[in-house]
Amino acid sequence: MAAFRKLSNGKWFVRVRRTGYPEKSQAFSTRPEAELWATEIESSMLRGSFICTKESERTTLAEAWDRYLTEITPTKKGAKRERSRIMLLQKSTLGCRYLASVRGVDIATYRDARLKEVSPRTVQVEMATISHLFTICRKEWGMEYLTNPVMSVRSPKVNNARDRRFCFGEEDVIREHLNPEMNAVITIAIETAMRRSEIASLRWDMIRGDVVTLKETKNGTVRHVPLSSVAKKTLSALPRREDGRVFGLYIDDMTHRFKAACNAAWRG
Numbered sequence: 001m002a003a004f005r006k007l008s009n010g011k012w013f014v015r016v017r018r019t020g021y022p023e024k025s026q027a028f029s030t031r032p033e034a035e036l037w038a039t040e041i042e043s044s045m046l047r048g049s050f051i052c053t054k055e056s057e058r059t060t061l062a063e064a065w066d067r068y069l070t071e072i073t074p075t076k077k078g079a080k081r082e083r084s085r086i087m088l089l090q091k092s093t094l095g096c097r098y099l100a101s102v103r104g105v106d107i108a109t110y111r112d113a114r115l116k117e118v119s120p121r122t123v124q125v126e127m128a129t130i131s132h133l134f135t136i137c138r139k140e141w142g143m144e145y146l147t148n149p150v151m152s153v154r155s156p157k158v159n160n161a162r163d164r165r166f167c168f169g170e171e172d173v174i175r176e177h178l179n180p181e182m183n184a185v186i187t188i189a190i191e192t193a194m195r196r197s198e199i200a201s202l203r204w205d206m207i208r209g210d211v212v213t214l215k216e217t218k219n220g221t222v223r224h225v226p227l228s229s230v231a232k233k234t235l236s237a238l239p240r241r242e243d244g245r246v247f248g249l250y251i252d253d254m255t256h257r258f259k260a261a262c263n264a265a266w267r268g
Contacts, residue, residue, distance in 0.1 A: 002038035062095040104152035120156035177261035191231035202246040
């Protein structure tokens with residue numbers, strides 16, 4: 001049953017109560033608007049098609065991210081990188097928006113703005129993370145009615161193909177701005193063609209003689225990487241860590257340090 005009350009500011013406040021359903025209330029500029037809204041709510045409750053959107057209407061993306069970081073992120077292999085990514089998303093223009101208010105046009109606006117700052121691949125990953133948040137809200141957090149705004153937006157095209165190698169003298173100049181550990185990382189990358197993630201996750205127990213055994217590659221198969229004499233010499237010169245990892249650096253650390261060295265080399 002709907003109850004109406006005129007507020008001191010001139011608006012009409014309406015509250016709808018029905019057994020078996022959560023209470024719904026809202027304020028409107030005029031009584032006819034309030035009556036129309038109440039009729040629609042009562043009608044949907046009577047038909048059994050009423051869906052409570054209260055939780056998504058009062059939960060911001062930043063708040064949802066907090067729960068995501070607690071319940072979902074720790075279960076992922078790349079938890080550290082995702083945590084950093086989500087912290088940036090929380091501070092973005094989308095962070096203060098309520099879940100129910102985010103539409104495809106908002107995601108598209110965010111996408112276009114980010115493409116001016118970072119690579120298409122980075123934006124693609126951020127959009128995938130936002131999409132998964134909405135999926136978790138729908139499937140596991142009781143917001144079945146919530147639509148995923150990312151699904152209606154085009155993902156940026158990614159072209160990460162390399163168009164050149166080091167020019168004469170470039171490698172030596174860049175290495176001058178790197179510490180011994182990063183220099184070792186560069187050597188292993190050049191000698192083995194291993195991916196950044198593979199080098200960052202490399203452990204001593206994965207190295208047997210002249211071969212590195214990678215048990216978790218992108219397609220889920222085992223891959224054997226031969227070590228050249230230069231790679232073996234570089235690895236043998238590294239100190240042994242107590243945690244069993246070959247390098248103490250993570251993917252983002254490697255990226256940031258290499259970019260910083262490149263910038264320093266160009267300025268020099």
